[in-house]
Amino acid sequence: MxxxxxxxxxxxxxxxxxxxxxxxxxxxxxxxDGNSLGAMPVAAAARVVQAVTQEWGQGLIRSWNSAGWFELPQKLGNKIAPLIGAEAGEVVATDSTSINLYKVLSAALQIAGQDAPKRSKVVSERSNFPTDLYIAEALCRQRGYDLHLVDSDRIEAALADDTAVLMLTHVNYRTGAMLDMAHLTAQARAAGALTVWDLAHSAGAVPVHLHAAKADFAVGCGYKYLNGGPGAPAFVWVHPRHADRFWQPLAGWWGHAAPFEFTPDYRPAPGISRYLCGTQPILSMTALECGLDAFVAAEAVGxxxxxxxxxxxxxxxxxxxxxxxxxxxxxxxxxxxxxxxxxxxxxxxxxxxxxxxxxxxxxxxxxxxxxxxxxxxxxxxxxxxxxxxxxxxxxxxxxxxxxxxxxxxxxxxxxxxxxxxxxxxxxxxxxxxxxxx
Amino acid sequence: MxxxxxxxxxxxxxxxxxxxxxxxxxxxxxxxDGNSLGAMPVAAAARVVQAVTQEWGQGLIRSWNSAGWFELPQKLGNKIAPLIGAEAGEVVATDSTSINLYKVLSAALQIAGQDAPKRSKVVSERSNFPTDLYIAEALCRQRGYDLHLVDSDRIEAALADDTAVLMLTHVNYRTGAMLDMAHLTAQARAAGALTVWDLAHSAGAVPVHLHAAKADFAVGCGYKYLNGGPGAPAFVWVHPRHADRFWQPLAGWWGHAAPFEFTPDYRPAPGISRYLCGTQPILSMTALECGLDAFVAAEAVGxxxxxxxxxxxxxxxxxxxxxxxxxxxxxxxxxxxxxxxxxxxxxxxxxxxxxxxxxxxxxxxxxxxxxxxxxxxxxxxxxxxxxxxxxxxxxxxxxxxxxxxxxxxxxxxxxxxxxxxxxxxxxxxxxxxxxxx
CATH class of the missing domain: 3.90.1150.10 (Aspartate Aminotransferase, domain 1)
Known part of the structure; x- marks a missing residue:
């Protein structure tokens, strides 16, 4: 015993x-319960006070440049990238997981619509996190796709020549079961389908290898294992082979190639930055960085x-x-x-x-x-x-x-x-x- | 002199x-420059520290209920409502202005598509805030509408029987010119078009009367005249006659009728709450409340x-x-x-x-x-x-x-x-x- x-x-x-x-x-x-809301990094309180009193209170509008607010999505994304097997410059921290899922699933359907217009299904797991299914349901309705939900042991069998996208959450929120990302992504590729992975319960909890798995899109959560604070911004990754291919539908000014030209026509920024939309909640971004810095510290001990x-x-x-x-x-x-x-x-x-x-x-x-x-x-x-x-x-x-x-x-x-x-x-x-x- | x-x-x-x-x-x-980023309310620093150290650090996951985090979008929305001529229960603070615009313009196009399927145009002002035009451009592309941009003195003349939606920003970001909301909304109604108003430069700056004007949809910004802090969450209003009519496309779990049932099928919450999507950045929400409380204080002096x-x-x-x-x-x-x-x-x-x-x-x-x-x-x-x-x-x-x-x-x-x-x-x-x- x-x-x-x-x-x-x-x-x-x-x-x-x-x-x-x-x-x-x-x-x-x-x-x-850190899988629901991660604990508070000691550094967070002082860092957020600094952001409020110094950066906002004293720096005011100047802090967009002087405090680096504009670059936070990319800066934090670069701290997330090594946790999920992505490269620097491929990830941005922004918006919520649900909204980021909307962006990438929408892009995936746009690619599928162009490359494989006869494919009509989005396959997912019946016990996937509900908000993922809601977003998929709304998008499938809008774009005329069929959302096909199966039990976790039937995912492979469900992949067929009508599958446009396989959308899965890596670790199940309810059971803690982890799917085999490498194997399922390979099966999806073999079937000609794109993959969208939700890493909400895996980023910071288990090593993730998006590039090694040849995944196409991924999103994840900032406030669970990444310890970013309540409702911390989420993140989004798009494989570089897709990133420049389409507008994502939430085409806001932070995703513009030259946001300060204020031109009336949208020109998407190159790469992952076009997956940004509107202005981000800086105070919450600041706390998220403290959570990510604990993983930087963890690098020294394995x-x-x-x-x-x-x-x-x-x-x-x-x-x-x-x-x-x-x-x-x-x-x-x-x-x-x-x-x-x-x-x-x-x-x-x-x-x-x-x-x-x-x-x-x-x-x-x-x-x-x-x-x-x-x-x-x-x-x-x-x-x-x-x-x-x-x-x-x-x-x-x-x-x-x-x-x-x-x-x-x-x-x-x-x-x-x-x-x-x-x-x-x-x-x-x-x-x-x-x-x- | x-x-x-x-x-x-x-x-x-x-x-x-x-x-x-x-x-x-x-x-x-x-x-x-409070029209770009409002100044810091004195109360913000202590309030955000409390949210970080007490609500997050000590309360942890329990604070979703005990600190009222779940109700913040509605609670803050109720503080915004009187500033824009809306009723309690009709506004939520959430996401960014761009994302909220996507939700309401999408809903407006869905209504137009059903009630007036032959109308093909979204009319807006050429010098509207660029991100509004980007979002409209992306949505119009997606839904097969024509985005028709005109100079501010040609808005009325542009309203015709092919106009589905008139989308305008109340106060122009570049010139400070204010449009006549009551008149233009009445003209749009007379032409059979729906109206979407962006109040980014008017909420908290000029009295706004959405109900009196018979407007249909509105969005606005939390970090300009509302003094909510850098990137503070934005807000969204939908007239009650439309609120329950459609799903908005960003159908996430916070907009579900029963988010904690975790059912795989989406059932939208009644009213404006269905315009929520994913989990909100609580620390930034907390700062926004301090900005709104200054308007509560202003009530006593006129x-x-x-x-x-x-x-x-x-x-x-x-x-x-x-x-x-x-x-x-x-x-x-x-x-x-x-x-x-x-x-x-x-x-x-x-x-x-x-x-x-x-x-x-x-x-x-x-x-x-x-x-x-x-x-x-x-x-x-x-x-x-x-x-x-x-x-x-x-x-x-x-x-x-x-x-x-x-x-x-x-x-x-x-x-x-x-x-x-x-x-x-x-x-x-x-x-x-x-x-x-």
Whole structure:
């Protein structure tokens, strides 16, 4: 049996342990929801104050140049690029994931419409993140495509000579299952389809290799594993072979070749910069940069390879401890055991009572989250034609190797054990004494 | 002749004078560029720090509910509504002006396509803000409409039975000329066309009456006269008669009727909330609220009527002083003298040397901005088919009654006089002694 001492020993040997101090977490909290909103980098408060009081308050309009505001989308994009297997100059941080998905899916359909006009389908996974499906649904309606949703084990089989675009999320938000990007992209290419990848739950969580996979388009989120703050701008990548080919539909002035000429006709900027649209929220961009700088610091201690190794060790440990210590309480495992198919989260299933368990854990300072399955199904019976979902609810726990340690995992499972056993809360002592160093 | 003493006397009697202390401006600066980036509300720094350290850092994911992050678009929209003649519940703060324009112009074309399928034109002003024209150009291409650009005095004449949508910016960014919203909207309605108004240079600068004008759609900017901070989220209004009629194309999860059900099918929220798309940049939203709160404070001292009265007095004074004190230096006036046709800025024209004059003023702490006309024309000769523009450059000065006083105007013109006369810089003393109180 694994003990807390074993976990503390692993923390002591963890090469990423020093990164923990780059983040501020509330006392007494074990934060396992960084897959929903990443923790606050210590640097963020001072940096945002500087942006407000100095850059805005003192610099005023001059800061567009003097503080480099205009270049933030490209500057931050260049910090994201190495995390996703892209090159400098190929990524911009901007807008929201949903809006960026609209841009790239729209471009992909425009390319498909020109190169393969008889292809009529966008294939995606039924359990893809809903907003991705909403955007795809709206675009498919508008452009006369059929949105074809399949289960995750039927993706390959669904690729055919009528497939225009394969649009997938790399790591599933609900189960933590990771798709094989290289293999599925190769299959899509073999079928003559373009690929659009949503990296919302993979950028900063698992190494991503967009170029190696020969992917076509990608988008991702700034406020989950990239720790950019609530609603931080998202990012967008387009393979250079496509970037200059079309206007994206949200053709705003920040994507213009010469935005300050104020000409009435649109001339798109070369490369990825044409995927910008309107003026970006600078204060939120500023906070995002602090999140990205933690990954710059991580480079010195092994970078994304070390992050991935620790992520798998943390999730392996969590699964093992839950199975050792929480057996007999109706918990199942939604996340794949196989490393190659696992993101950086572990999702437990339970037919009833998952919501109350998650709430009880939060009350004890162990923050994960609840995703409905069974409860949605019960509602859906009243609304025919609605969501087909799992008949189990989900307890979701995200593991962010930059600030989560092995003792955190042990203590989180101990709290889960106590909640399931209906025990009084034995407050863990580790927060002050051990893990937070 | 008007004297500095006269101006100081007017400041002393100004009912809005007390609002000046709600803003922080750099010492020695007369800021006449609030039409490009509004000044920093004093409250913004502490509020954003709270959002970063408490709401994000301590509250983490819980703050979506406990700090009210989810309701910010509607909450801020309700603070914008009275400034533009809309009702509570009809406005959301979200995304950028360009993206919001895409949403509403797209919806307008969808309505036109259904109600008046033979109408083929979107009419706009040739000198409309370029990003509005870019968005319209992209949408018109996509939907098979003709974007018909006319000079501002030909708008009415251009309305015909082939006009689907009249898309205009209320106050022109380059000249400060204000269009007659009520009249043009009535003419458009009489011609059977829908109206889309961009309020980027009017919301918070002049009273706007969307309902009274019977307008159909409007968008506007958060970081100009609303003082929301660099790249602050924009806003969008849709008349209730249209709001529930269509999906807007950027159908993301924040616009879903039940975003937390995570159903794979899109069901738009009722009303204006369906014009939301993805997760919003909360830190930038938080700063925007501080800017809007200055207008809440202004309500107690006369609200937008008092703001408008002072704006006209400031711009009248500026025009009169420039004509009294800066004559013989080749300056013209691009902004209408007629009150009903003037926004809250004054634009001077000059055939040559405007850029250097603006730079010299900025060096002396008088911040306005330069907009090319003649210089663009010179470039355009090398690029046939490009912009048709004015053959004069523009010196642009924006007047924000919340924080600009009459003595500021006097001192700004005095600096302009010195620059034009090639005089040594006589540093004004007012900043410390008089105006900044």
């Amino acid at each position: 694994t003990t807390l001492q074993d976990c503390l020993a692993r923390d002591a040997q963890d090469p990423l342990r020093g990164l923990r101090k780059l983040f501020k977490l509330p006392e007494g909290v074990i934060y396992l 970078g994304m390879q070390a992050v991935r190794a620790k992520s798998l060790a943390l999730t392996d440990l969590f699964i093992a401890l839950v199975e050792e210590r929480c057996a007999g309480h109706g918990l199942g495992l939604a996340t794949p055991r196989e490393h190659g198919r696992r993101g950086s989260q572990v999702c437990l299933t339970r037919k009833h009572g998952a919501y109350a368990i998650v709430q009880a854990l939060i009350a004890r300072g162990v923050i994960g989250d609840f995703r409905a399955g069974a409860s949605i199904l019960r509602q859906a019976q009243d609304r025919p034609g609605s969501a087909r979902t799992d008949d189990h609810d989900i307890l979701r726990f995200g593991f962010t190797p930059l600030y989560t340690g092995f003792a955190d995992v042990w203590n989180a499972v101990e709290q889960l054990r106590q909640v399931l056993a209906g025990s009084e809360w034995e407050r863990p002592e580790f927060n002050q004494k051990h893990a937070v160093t | 008007t004297t500095l003493q006269d101006c100081l006397a007017r400041d002393a009697q100004d009912p809005l004078r007390g609002l000046r202390k709600l803003f922080k401006l750099p010492e020695g600066v007369i800021y006449l 609200g937008m009527q008092a703001v408008r009265a002072k704006s006209l007095a400031l711009t009248d004074l500026f025009i009169a002083l420039v004509e009294e004190r800066c004559a013989g230096h080749g300056l013209g006036l691009a902004t209408p003298r007629e009150h009903g046709r003037r926004g809250s800025q004054v634009c001077l024209t000059r055939k040559h040397g405007a850029y250097a004059i603006v730079q010299a003023l900025i060096a002396r702490g008088v911040i306005g901005d330069f907009r090319a006309g003649a210089s663009i024309l010179r470039q355009a000769q090398d690029r046939p088919g490009s912009a048709r523009t004015d053959d004069h450059d523009i010196l642009r000065f924006g007047f924000t009654p919340l924080y600009t006083g009459f003595a500021d105007v006097w001192n700004a013109v005095e600096q302009l006089r010195q620059v034009l006369a090639g005089s040594e810089w006589e540093r004004p003393e007012f900043n410390q002694k008089h105006a900044v109180t």
